[in-house]
Amino acid sequence: MNQFKDVFTGQRKVPYTRAVSSQKCIRAGGKHNDLDNVGFTARHHTFFEMLGNFSFGDYFKEEAIAWAWEWITKDLALPVDRLYASVYETDDDAFDLWGKIAPELKNGRILRFGKKDNYWSMGPTGPNGPCSEIHYDRGERFGAGPEDVVNGETERFVEIWNLVFMQFDTLPDGRTIDLPKPSVDTGAGLERIAAIIQNVDSNYGIDLFQGLIKAVSDITGAKYKDNVTSHHVIADHLRALTFAIADGAGISNEGQGYVLRRILRRAARHGRLLGMEEPFIYRLVPALVDQMGDAFPEIKEKQSHVENVIRAEEESFGRTLATGLELFGRIASKMKKTGSTVVDGEEIFKLYDTHGFPYDLTEVMATEQGFTLDREGFERAMARQKEQSKAGGGFAQTVNFVKQLPSSEWCRLDYDELNRPLQTVVKEVSLDLEPSQQYIVLKDTPFYVEAGGQVGDTGRVYTESGDFEFEVLRSVQSGDGIALLGTVLIGQIESREEVLAEVDVDRRWAIMRNHTATHLTQAALRKVLGNHIKQSGSYVGPDRLRFDFSHHQPMTPEEINEVEKIVNYQILSGILVDTEIMDVEAARATGATALFGEKYGDTVRVVSIGDFSKELCGGTHVVNVSQIGPFLITLET
DSSP, rough: OGHHHHHTTTTSSOOHHHHHHHEEEOOOOSSOOOGTTTTTTTSSSSSSEEEEEESSSSSSSHHHHHHHHHHIIIIIOOGGGGEEEEEEEEEEHHHHHHHHHGGTTTTEEEEEEHHHHEEEEEEEEEEEEEEEEEEEEEOOOGGGGOOSTTOOSSSSSEEEEEEEEEEEEEEESSSSEEEEEEEEEEEEEHHHHHHHTTSSSSGGGGGHHHHHHHHHHHOOOOOGGHHHHHHHHHHHHHHHHHHHHHHTTOSSSSSSHHHHHHHHHHHHHHHHHHOOSOGGGGHHHHHHHHHHHTTOOHHHHHHHHHHHHHHHHHHHHHHHHHHHHHHHHHHHHHHHHTTTOOHHHHHHHHHHHOOOOOOOHHHHHHHHHTTTEEEHHHHHHHHHHHHHHHHSSSSOOOOOOOOOOOOOOEEOOOGHHHHHSEEEEEEEOSSOOOOTTTEESSEEEEEOOBBTTOOOOOEEEOOSSSOEEEEEEEEEETTTTTEEEEEEEOOOTTTTTEEEEOHHHHHHHHHHHHHHHHHHHHHHHHHHOOTTTTTTEEEEOOEEEEEEEOSSSOOOHHHHHHHHHHHHHHHHTBBBBBEEEEEEEHHHTTTTTTOTTTOOOOOEEEEEEEETEEEOOHHHHHSSSGGGGOOOOOOOO
């Protein structure tokens, strides 16, 4: 429901009150992390398809329950005597509605559970509410013990549909308020439903997986019945990798890229258990494309790119594994001499940070030799590295405001208007904090908020009389509010007083040059390396730009020179930079590129540079590309 969060809270308006979806999902990190379970259970996956229907203040509990029951018992024709319903322990409405709509369940098959099982939320803040689940009893052959119960951990009872009744919104200050309109968010796993309809023992028995499992056996020569877990892991992880890479994700040591690296290396490690020392996962991609390419043409279009990325990462992992095995062998030898049984956290971190050797693989090797790991020491070293990265990174540490800020409107000033201060009013002020952490919230603000890779503006806020001046060092978004963080230079100010807000224009122009150059860089990279190139991250500041993208191999000096040449040619052409507000789907239909992982509203800003570049972008840009000046690539890593 992430894409509809702002709709539930009323912050975004859409021209519809109902929606249905079939959504590609990856679950391998964060709050909902199934990675370690994959391969060992019948129903956990890193990649799966989620079916859903949504109501935005339209229908509510009664209709959601009635339609779910109708679809499951009539359209899917699942036997009623195998079905159970669960509700939140205090949700009497849902309990009574189930008895009314499905009287067959009144014989003890409508069950109440607590917050752990039957209450859904995205996290500590955001929309949430009680949920009602439909469970399927697969029969006594999957277990008949006291632990084989609804919402248990065994394979007998399977949750096949979750109806979330979105009623509340938890705010950053801890308060929980009612949503503007009660809504519905449902989710049904396609693979789980298919397993029941096809009457197989696990999700891996359905047609979507059987072709992949056969391909694993054919390529590795290993029999499925002798290596069930490894076949399941490889087939599942192949799907996650292929769909993520086809959608523009890259493999790296940070964020989403590191999650994909863990997935690939886990699959590669299971390949070694099947005797595969050489890269082989990339050879499975055609089998997946044959299976799902018609329904998802993007994996067919990007097949060659996906194969190249996976193969390059497999080759890299082979080198990493060889180095890691040698280094761990030295560590183990020293430990045996000293009688130690716990691998030092700093040693584990060195294997990870310097040599790219994952923690979980170190743990496997340690266990094989009777050692345990100093996880706390490893995590301390990781935390130290993160702090050092923050200190040297482009963005300062995120600010978390205890209370909700008042709303503030960003004014996108014309270029001639930038040279004049904006007259506005103070809505909130907090000047009793440490210098550089003091902040002001204005009714209207000309300061761009750091977002999409572009750093925020700096400047000053002052009174016309000169008795107050505030140096703006950062501008950050919190809810609907924009906080200007900085330091008081002169005097004091109160809410509702009039002030002048002035952006550091020279710095803004330097940022705009680099931001427009980022767009030219992406277009040039796509021409030189291929259309699979997509921005996966960036830094756009006054001093430089950094463009992050995924490619299956390092660029050659000739390719780097060609990108430089193309960008400088475009700059010299003197093309105007055009912006247009469009419906998001219409914008995508024009071929405009989007940032991987970015969430867009129903209307977007499209930035075009002639026929050369077209991107969805809310940042600031020059008027004419000739204003950028000479472009030089100084480093490629």
